[in-house]
Amino acid sequence: MIPLGADTDHLRAHAHALRAQTGALRSLFAELGAVVRSVGWVGPDAEQFRSAAESRFRDASTLLEDIDRRGDELLGHADEQDEASSAEGGGGVIGPGGDEVGAVKDPGDAEGTEPADEEIPEDDESIDPDTSAQGGIGDCYLLSSLQALAQRDPDFLRDHVDEVEPGVYEVTMYDENGDPIVYQVESVQEGGVRDAEGDQSLYSLYERAYAMHLEERGVDINGGFPEDAMETLTGKGADAYDSLELGELAEQLDRGRLVNTDTGGIDDPAHDQIVGNHAYTVTSVDTEAGTVTVTNPWGPGDPNAPKTVTMTYDGYRESFGRTTVGRTDEPGMFEGIGIGDGIGWL
Known part of the structure; x- marks a missing residue:
């Protein structure tokens, strides 16, 4: 392929840098909002102060949303540039208006893969996070997102996979613009995620589809960010925060968010x-006890890294550097910084 026009790798890098920085700013505004909300101050001056702060937060929300849109535009331009530069003239799977016009097909014999089993189970037990085991691929960012989906919206996980013929599955995910892409999967990653018995699972199909998704973009599945995985799986936005307060974590889980x-x-x-x-x-937050429970994508049985760990909130803050929140539903009209999303000061 002879590249024409912009350097698409640079476009994507810039877009992802914008996304990371807006996520950091949202986290800072959330912390600032919590401080404003906690001030025990009453009277006309207090009301005026809070009104002015609300106005500034709304302005900031609008600005960050605009930056996010510009980042999405850069990703879209990069995809268009790659298609224009392709010697074959494209061949994408999404037509005008986001209509599906085909599927990205698995060759079935790619290096590092093995054939997919027939009739991979989709029942609650088979997709329970407690029954999954990561394997030797460094994609904990993806598998922890799949675990969150299985816990918060298991039907979404099931509805996006369809066995079209024995051992051949169609897995629907989403591109950078939120448009659906169908990946026809007939293999799984060798040494990849399996269930507790070592059998292929729904996670195995998603792992293969996500690897194909990244391969199309020249990216390896080993190492990545949960927000990118969540957005690819759901077609909805996801945000990373430096930290969230205990009550904010609980609120996000109560709303059915992926955390x-x-x-x-x-x-x-x-x-x-x-x-x-x-x-x-x-997986859960106990505000009365002040604890947070997390689930490891690794399989059960390791006493030094158990599948489920419950810790104090202070232990959580000291152990983890980021928290990522995603969703499967459409955002509300007024969601943004502190407006209806449970993160912020309103």
């Missing part, structure tokens, strides 16, 4: 049962 946490580059986390440079699913 992940990762050690953010920490090699030796404070909690002795948490693995460094690893992503987990936040």
Whole structure:
């Protein structure tokens, strides 16, 4: 392929940098909002102060949304540029208006894969996070997102996979613009995610489809960010925060959001049962006890890294560097910083 026009790798890198920085700013505004909300101040001056703060937060929300849109536009331009530069003239799977016009097909014999089983189960037990085991691929960011989906919206996980013939599955995911892409999967990754008995699972099909999705973009599946995985799986936005308060974590879970946490580059986390440079699913929060429970994508049985760990909120803050929140539903009209999303000061 002879590239024409812009350097698409640079466009994508810039777009992802914008996304990361807007996520950091949202986290800072959330913390600032919590401070404003906690001030025990009453009277006309207090009301005027809070009104002015609300106006500034709304302005900031609008600005960050505009930056997000511009980042999405860059990703779209990069895709269009790659298609225009292709010697074959494209061949994408999404037509004008987002209509599906085909599927990205699995060759079935790619290096590092093995044939997919027939009739892979989709029942609740088979997709329960407690029954999954990561394997040897460094995609905890993806598997923790799949665990969150299985916990919060299992029907979404099932509805996006269809066995079209024995051992051949169609897995629907989403591109950078939120348009659906169908991946025809007839293999799974060797040494990839399996269930507790070592059998292929629905996670195995998603793992293969996500690997194909990344291969189309020249990216390896080993190493990544939960927000990218969540957005590809759901077609909806996801945001990463430096931290969330205990009540904010609980609120996001109550709303059915997908919540992940990762050690953010920490090699030796404070909690002795948490693995460094690893992503987990936040499965529950007990605000009365002040605890957070996380689930490891690794399989059960390791006493030093158990499948499920419950810790104090302080232990959570000390062990994890980032928290990522995603969704499967459409955002409300007024959702943004502190407006209806449970993160912020309103």
